[in-house]
Amino acid sequence: MKIATFNINGIRSRIDALLTWLEREAPDIVCLQELKATDAQFPAAAIENAGYGALWHGQASWNGVAILAKGSQPILSRRGLPGFENDTHSRYIEAAVHGLLIGCLYLPNGNPQPGPKFDYKLEWFERFNAHAAALLKSGHPVVLAGDYNVVPTDEDIYNTRSWLKDALLQPESRAAYARLLAQGWTDALRKKYPEERIYTFWDYFRQHWQTNSGLRIDHILLSKDLAPKLQDAGVDKWVRGEPHASDHAPTWVVLKESRGRKKASEA
Structure with a gap:
């Protein structure tokens, strides 16, 4: 079974790229993040035509998460983190899919730091870690x-020099991430490649994609x-090189x- 996560960075403008990749x-x-679309704007019909059932938690212009399942309809477990019901950001959705419980998250960026955005990032992280611990204890x-x-x-990361003040580092x-792993989760990409530099994100500045100056911030636990x-x-790097x-x-x-x-293809 192949499970993927992809920050689409705007699902309406990149639906063709998503369908090509699928x-x-x-x-x-x-698991999709940063939909930048309301629930009503989510391209459900196009994704269904591609053979995927979907659940989503949208938000206008920012954030937004979704779970897709090939040949099946995900069964919703929750939208949002428990104990964080007043959060106005759409950052977490959870569903039962193909016998697994899947949690899809878009953790806050936290920049600029210090400041309220970084405080929110850390608070969200702690809420998420508490929920993750409960999921681990559930036995599912x-x-x-x-x-x-x-x-x-x-x-x-390719080089820390330009990122020392960034919330990501x-x-x-x-x-907070180390405490999450200490609960007993396995960082799958790092487990598979313990010694290699592997990146999942290359920003649009200073030819970072062309020079492979990347960061690893997309994780599957x-x-x-x-x-x-x-x-x-692995990482489907070819997608990053598309127009x-x-x-x-x-x-x-x-x-x-x-x-x-x-x-799913045999069901």
């Missing part, structure tokens, strides 16, 4: 996939029972199928 790579489950097979807006270590951000099923992981591309590339994992469960 057709070429055929992931079974997709869980995948937490999305744009975490955290560069975990200096090995996850602050000690508080990294410490696996619960303890799923970690042994990890077969492969009018998102500044992120899809990040994915392949998990060994449980016995008795057919692939």
Whole structure:
């Protein structure tokens, strides 16, 4: 089973790119972030025609998350984080898909820091970590996939020099991510490639894509029972090289199928 996360950076303007990627790579489950579209503006018909069921949590102009399932309809578990009901940002959606519980997140960027945006980032992170701990204790097979807006270590960025003041690299951000992993989650991409520099994001400035000056901020975390099923992981870098591309590339994992469960294409 192939599970992917992709910050689309505007689903209405990049729907063709999304459909091309879905057709070429055929992931079974997709977590999308930064839809920048209201619920009514979400291109549900186009995604359905591509063979995917979808759930989404939209917001005008900013944020927004969605979960897609090949040949199936995701079953909604929750929209938003528990205990954070007054949050006006659409940043989290959770659903049961193909026998898994999938949490799709778009963690706050936090810039500029210090300031209220960074305070919000840290508060959101703590709420998310608390929910993640509860999910882990539930015993369900869980995948937490999305744009975490955290560069975990200096090995996850081309060079720290221009980013030292950025919220993505602050000690508080990294410490929150480390506490999340310490619960027992496996960072799938880093597990598969423990020594390699792998990037998922290249901003639009200073030829960063052309020079492979990237950051790893899109992560897929696996619960303890799923970690042994990890077969492969990677980044579809070709998507970032397409015209009018998102500044992120899809990040994915392949998990060994449980016995008795057919692939979506066979169902």
